[in-house]
Amino acid sequence: MKTPSQSPGKQDNVLSALSRHATNIRRHALRMGEVQGQGYIAQALGIADVLAVAYCHALNLRPEDPEWEGRDRFLLSHGHYAIAHYAALIEAGVIPAEELETYGCDDSRLPMSGMATYTPGMEMSGGSLGLGLPIAVGVALGLRQKGNPAFVYNSMSDGELDEGSTWEAALSAAHFGLSNLITIVDINKQQADGPSHQIMGFEPLADKWTAFGWHVRRIDGNDLAAVLSAFDEARNTAEAKPRVILSDTLMGRGVPFLEEREKNHFIRVDASEWQQAIDALDATPAAGACK
Amino acid sequence: MNTTVEKKPRLTTSAMIASIAQEGQRTKPAPFGHALAKLAENRPEIVGMTADLAKYTDLHIFAKAFPDRFFQMGIAEQTLMAAAGGMAKEGFTPFATTYAVFASRRAYDFIHQVIAEESLNVKIACGLPGLTTGYGPSHQATEDIAIMRGIPGLTIIDPCDALDVEQAVTAVVAHKGPVYMRLLRGNVPLVLDEYDYRFELGKAKLLRDGHDVLIISSGIMTMRALEVAKQMSDGSADIAVLHVPTIKPLDEATIIREANRSGRLVVVAENHSTVGGLGEAVAATLLRAGVAPEFRQIALPDAFLAAGALPTLHDRYGISTASMVSAIRHWI
Ligand SMILES: Cc1ncc(C[n+]2csc(CCOP(=O)(O)OP(=O)(O)O)c2C)c(N)n1
Ligand SMILES: [Mg+2]
Numbered sequence: 001m002k003t004p005s006q007s008p009g010k011q012d013n014v015l016s017a018l019s020r021h022a023t024n025i026r027r028h029a030l031r032m033g034e035v036q037g038q039g040y041i042a043q044a045l046g047i048a049d050v051l052a053v054a055y056c057h058a059l060n061l062r063p064e065d066p067e068w069e070g071r072d073r074f075l076l077s078h079g080h081y082a083i084a085h086y087a088a089l090i091e092a093g094v095i096p097a098e099e100l101e102t103y104g105c106d107d108s109r110l111p112m113s114g115m116a117t118y119t120p121g122m123e124m125s126g127g128s129l130g131l132g133l134p135i136a137v138g139v140a141l142g143l144r145q146k147g148n149p150a151f152v153y154n155s156m157s158d159g160e161l162d163e164g165s166t167w168e169a170a171l172s173a174a175h176f177g178l179s180n181l182i183t184i185v186d187i188n189k190q191q192a193d194g195p196s197h198q199i200m201g202f203e204p205l206a207d208k209w210t211a212f213g214w215h216v217r218r219i220d221g222n223d224l225a226a227v228l229s230a231f232d233e234a235r236n237t238a239e240a241k242p243r244v245i246l247s248d249t250l251m252g253r254g255v256p257f258l259e260e261r262e263k264n265h266f267i268r269v270d271a272s273e274w275q276q277a278i279d280a281l282d283a284t285p286a287a288g289a290c291k
Numbered sequence: 292m293n294t295t296v297e298k299k300p301r302l303t304t305s306a307m308i309a310s311i312a313q314e315g316q317r318t319k320p321a322p323f324g325h326a327l328a329k330l331a332e333n334r335p336e337i338v339g340m341t342a343d344l345a346k347y348t349d350l351h352i353f354a355k356a357f358p359d360r361f362f363q364m365g366i367a368e369q370t371l372m373a374a375a376g377g378m379a380k381e382g383f384t385p386f387a388t389t390y391a392v393f394a395s396r397r398a399y400d401f402i403h404q405v406i407a408e409e410s411l412n413v414k415i416a417c418g419l420p421g422l423t424t425g426y427g428p429s430h431q432a433t434e435d436i437a438i439m440r441g442i443p444g445l446t447i448i449d450p451c452d453a454l455d456v457e458q459a460v461t462a463v464v465a466h467k468g469p470v471y472m473r474l475l476r477g478n479v480p481l482v483l484d485e486y487d488y489r490f491e492l493g494k495a496k497l498l499r500d501g502h503d504v505l506i507i508s509s510g511i512m513t514m515r516a517l518e519v520a521k522q523m524s525d526g527s528a529d530i531a532v533l534h535v536p537t538i539k540p541l542d543e544a545t546i547i548r549e550a551n552r553s554g555r556l557v558v559v560a561e562n563h564s565t566v567g568g569l570g571e572a573v574a575a576t577l578l579r580a581g582v583a584p585e586f587r588q589i590a591l592p593d594a595f596l597a598a599g600a601l602p603t604l605h606d607r608y609g610i611s612t613a614s615m616v617s618a619i620r621h622w623i
């Protein structure tokens with residue numbers, strides 16, 4: 001599942017493979033959305049490129065052994081993005097694809113909100129925002145204490161920037177010099193009550209994280225080449241600092257009629273539209289492919 | 292965990308958009324939001340504050356009517372509560388809204404130390420009480436009342452329906468001091484208008500009388516209790532329903548008086564864990580008063596509840612009307 005590690009000549013191959021993975025992740029997510037007729041599908045389409053790079057390039061995993069001690073840990077702090085995370089776990093071979101039929105159903109291993117207690121490959125129980133980064137600090141400290149060279153990734157939403165716990169953990173990660181901690185913030189500019197800037201202004205973000213002592217990179221999170229290079233930089237920089245990737249994404253990315261739909265935390269998708277969305281996905285030039 | 296993939300009729304998991312209204316039930320839209328906006332017309336000291344959940348607590352109705360008196364605090368429940376306390380210190384009456392889980396769990400110290408210790412006039416109004424979402428433990432406020440009951444001087448309200456919500460909001464504004472109120476939002480069932488009922492802070496109300504069983508209940512469980520009483524009035528059991536919308540301070544006198552009427556099975560029904568809610572509050576009250584009826588509890592188990600469709604979960608955990616009927620049949 002992992003694409004070959006990056007070298008200049010192989011860059012195009014790596015990107016086209018990742019682009020196929022990203023499209024597959026979007027398709028898995030749409031098929032899960034269709035099962036329930038609802039879901040945080042616009043978020044999933046937006047973060048699919050980041051998850052493709054994480055799960056099909058950056059993370060050191062053994063899909064058949066999700067609790068392997070040497071694995072990189074990937075925490076989904078924004079539990080409502082579980083539909084996207086399951087799609088990535090399916091693409092990475094951790095969860096069988098047939099299981100997406102059970103998404104959100106009674107007694108499924110794939111509940112709507114991501115929980116470690118239900119799903120192989122889920123490293124934390126989310127749903128309550130602002131828990132991931134402090135957990136990641138502890139996991140990073142634990143790994144370092146054990147001499148385990150694995151990374152811990154924390155994926156979080158822009159809404160979680162509102163929570164005090166996020167900034168407490170940001171301080172402490174820098175204080176402890178946690179260079180094995182990589183945080184990705186999905187900046188989709190949307191929260192429950194409306195656009196993020198109307199809910200709680202958090203810019204200038206790069207300046208804030210820099211001032212907090214982090215190695216910072218801000219990218220277009222739907223530009224696969226940029227995502228790839230940000231992940232590689234985060235893993236390889238020699239700085240003794242925690243790393244953050246500030247990833248601007250477009251909700252609904254890859255399905256034009258959903259990209260254009262009025263932005264909302266929970267978008268409307270009619271029963272007849274799911275297949276249309278999957279078809280639109282296949283017709284859209286894959287993200288990053290023309291770069 | 293069951294991994295088999297079998298086709299069965301799909302019940303959707305309700306997430307943030309949960310409505311507890313049953314099909315065909317009479318409802319009223321956004322009773323909290325409308326009642327608050329109406330009261331605020333003559334009460335300039337009322338302000339609204341939320342942690343990115345105005346739409347999901349019906350506070351957006353107030354925000355639309357009084358944009359200058361609405362404060363969006365972001366997803367920061369601790370700051371929401373402490374800042375509401377600060378506003379109250381400056382003479383305002385803040386209504387602070389979020390989900391019950393986040394007020395009780397995330398913001399507890401901020402409520403305890405800032406709001407309650409100084410007895411500030413903050414009204415905390417919280418959506419998704421008890422098991423009213425299938426989204427999993429992160430959103431299921433199964434122990435909010437247990438947590439809040441531990442705070443001295445905090446009034447706790449668990450309303451039953453749209454009428455109860457509206458009247459409670461009025462009473463809460465008239466009351467000076469901190470309040471924690473469970474909210475029902477969206478299209479909220481309307482049932483209490485069929486009874487001779489009016490919400491009074493601190494008062495339990497007998498909604499119907501009966502010889503065999505006394506159900507003492509709060510919140511949506513009162514709605515269920517009335518339904519159970521109707522269904523069992525076919526001769527299976529004559530059931531009285533005592534509605535206790537104020538959990539603290541508890542109307543001990545009425546509870547003791549009703550429980551003391553001999554020969555009735557006493558059942559406490561609550562949309563809350565068996566630990567620390569209305570059931571244990573009533574049990575302690577009766578024991579202290581030396582009243583010892585046959586006593587049973589209908590409540591959620593002391594466990595992290597499952598994610599899934601709400602009707603499935605209500606059946607599984609014994610708080611659906613059908614499971615209440617079968618429990619009571621078994622007991623009498
Ligand atoms: C601690 C906490 N407070 C409130 C909520 C309710 N909530 C769920 S999703 C959401 C919006 C969050 O915005 P963001 O995380 O950016 O998600 P997006 O709208 O982009 O999907 C809120 C407020 C929560 N889950 N956890
Ligand atoms: Mg967002």
